Amino acid sequence: MLIQFLLVTAILLLVVLLGRSTSNARHMAFRRLFLLVFAIASMVAIAFPNLLSRFAQLLGVGRGADLLLYALVVAFIGSLAMNSRRATELARMITLTTRRLAILEAETSTPLNAPGPARPDTDRPISPTPAPDEPGA
Amino acid sequence: MPRATAAEFRRADAWFVVPAFNEGPVIGGVVHEVRAAGFPVVVVDDASSDASGDLARAAGAVVVRHATNLGQGAALQTGIEFALRRGAAYVLTFDADGQHQVEDAVAMLSLAATNDLGFVFGSRFLDDRTDTGTLKRLVLRFAAWFTRHSTGMRLTDAHNGLRVIRADVAAQVDLHQNRMAHATEIVRQLGRTRAPWAEYPVHVLYTDYSRGKGQSLWNSVNILVDLMFR
Numbered sequence: 001m002l003i004q005f006l007l008v009t010a011i012l013l014l015v016v017l018l019g020r021s022t023s024n025a026r027h028m029a030f031r032r033l034f035l036l037v038f039a040i041a042s043m044v045a046i047a048f049p050n051l052l053s054r055f056a057q058l059l060g061v062g063r064g065a066d067l068l069l070y071a072l073v074v075a076f077i078g079s080l081a082m083n084s085r086r087a088t089e090l091a092r093m094i095t096l097t098t099r100r101l102a103i104l105e106a107e108t109s110t111p112l113n114a115p116g117p118a119r120p121d122t123d124r125p126i127s128p129t130p131a132p133d134e135p136g137a
Numbered sequence: 138m139p140r141a142t143a144a145e146f147r148r149a150d151a152w153f154v155v156p157a158f159n160e161g162p163v164i165g166g167v168v169h170e171v172r173a174a175g176f177p178v179v180v181v182d183d184a185s186s187d188a189s190g191d192l193a194r195a196a197g198a199v200v201v202r203h204a205t206n207l208g209q210g211a212a213l214q215t216g217i218e219f220a221l222r223r224g225a226a227y228v229l230t231f232d233a234d235g236q237h238q239v240e241d242a243v244a245m246l247s248l249a250a251t252n253d254l255g256f257v258f259g260s261r262f263l264d265d266r267t268d269t270g271t272l273k274r275l276v277l278r279f280a281a282w283f284t285r286h287s288t289g290m291r292l293t294d295a296h297n298g299l300r301v302i303r304a305d306v307a308a309q310v311d312l313h314q315n316r317m318a319h320a321t322e323i324v325r326q327l328g329r330t331r332a333p334w335a336e337y338p339v340h341v342l343y344t345d346y347s348r349g350k351g352q353s354l355w356n357s358v359n360i361l362v363d364l365m366f367r
Contacts, residue, residue, distance in 0.1 A: 098203050099218065103222065
């Protein structure tokens with residue numbers, strides 16, 4: 001009985017904690033609905049363990065606990081994938097922000113038409129500069 | 138926009154883009170050589186913890202500094218964008234560790250300008266000047282093979298840091314691969330522009346320094362993973 005109480009409390013806590021993250025509206029709505037369904041299903045499974053077992057047998061899985069494990073593995077991999085996607089998006093944002101900042105900083109600290117101290121041969125044309133071993137030359 | 142022909146554009150319009158992360162011992166020398174040949178240089182200091190940025194600036198480069206370390210691909214993209222904003226006619230990518238020769242770059246630039254090529258890749262395998270070790274040679278051959286199959290571009294040396302890219306073509310480059318996998322990505326993106334291109338034999342000089350900084354084989358694994366899970 002104690003374990004049932006602990007598990008249900010943990011799930012409720014999870015719903016509260018995960019349900020209030022911020023992101024784009026549709027994804028967030030999906031995540032919250034999924035979480036809600038998952039929470040209700042797991043509480044039902046905790047309250048009526050036989051129900052889970054019968055459902056598992058219906059699906060051809062031996063025990064309810066096995067079904068739970070499989071579901072958990074799938075959810076875990078899904079969550080890894082989602083996390084890595086979000087990390088990639090975040091890294092992209094950081095890259096773009098850093099790049100913009102770096103370019104603006106450099107542009108404000110060095111005047112536009114001064115790529116560095118002037119050198120005598122800056123105005124030298126590229127060609128004719130015969131390369132020693134240019135193909136086809 | 139009319140493109141500059143070989144006769145029209147000057148060395149001041151060909152920007153060298155040099156990504157640098159903790160290259161303090163060599164960056165000054167590399168920048169100095171490029172500046173002495175009359176080219177503008179932008180060094181992208183990828184949040185080095187040493188004085189790379191100051192040394193590059195002192196040698197005559199414009200320094201663009203990332204606030205956090207992002208990787209060579211990200212630094213390259215930053216440098217390309219900066220050079221284009223400065224009105225570059227050509228962008229040259231050049232490694233900071235001193236393994237490339239400025240004469241090779243000039244020859245490639247001249248080749249690109251006279252034949253109006255969109256881009257020119259350096260290759261260390263077109264002649265026998267470059268002395269690669271057997272293992273490195275194998276890895277690079279594999280990289281070239283992989284690049285050929287994933288991009289359709291027949292390159293002999295896909296991971297050579299020396300490239301010349303015409304401005305209108307460079308403007309179409311948008312690297313998302315922040316780390317080393319950008320080498321394949323840039324080939325793919327340049328190939329997609331359908332611009333005429335060429336490979337040019339270059340001499341890659343392996344010093345103890347560049348060997349020490351060079352990529353380990355483990356990094357090849359990272360590159361493959363980066364390319365597969367984008």
